[in-house]
Amino acid sequence: MEAIRTGDPGLFGPDSVTWQTHGDPMMWVAGIRALYLQALHPRAVRGVIQNSDFRHDAWGRLMRTADFVGTITYGTTEAAEKAGARIRRIHSRLSATDPDTGERYPVDEPELLLWVHCAEIDSYLHVQRHSGFPLTDAAADRYIAEQRVSARLVGLDPGEVPCDQVELAAYFEKVRPELxxxxxxxEVDDFLLRPPVPRSLVPARALLWRRVANLAYASLPPYAHELYGRPAPSPAVVARRLCLTGTLLRCVPAGLRWQLPPKHIIRAMRRLGPGSRPAPYKVGR
Structure with a gap:
């Protein structure tokens, strides 16, 4: 029997699809796919480029995003709410300029926040499901509905956020003409293909990182490949590569992977007991 949970389960808790899914190593591939997809919205990506030293701090940005996702998923309710408040506070101070019209606009416009949110959720779901993680249609719908919590944390009205696969697909169909x-x-594409690294790591970048970035790019929808102007393998080939990559990464013991800083999952298990351990088989419960 699983140990009785006595600590604060946070905003999602061990019974959620989010709890099980976000502990999977393929989330890193999904995160890169999300960056590729998010960059196709001119107003959204302009806000990132104009308000950060993206090329020189892209690694920091990636790690901060991963830390935010880990905090709101596995942290206490207080920690998650504080993380959300910090993000909203930062975004409220930032704006971007349209170079064509001279228009100055806030980066926390609801339509921009919604695009970033939906691109992330779509990427997480697509990569996980095609890499062998056991997500049924019902579980996928539960996940999308659960993620309205994260949408609220960044400043969105949960009622305006897609709550299932049908609504998510309809959203992308509606927004495609703007991409x-x-x-x-x-710039984002160039960085993801050739991120700056010390000279000693250039061979590793070519051998490992390039393959991961190419896989993330290949897993994008066909219209994204058309917009970027770079071809990709057939969906069947991409699905096989995602499945193989997922199998290989999941061979690394979870306890070892979760020891990497900032150890969100380890801390959550200490708080809630060993029964809170994320595991794919728990999704169907």
């Missing part, structure tokens, strides 16, 4: 691979998207 384009402009200068800022090319």
């Amino acid at each position: 384009a691979a402009r200068t800022e998207a090319r």
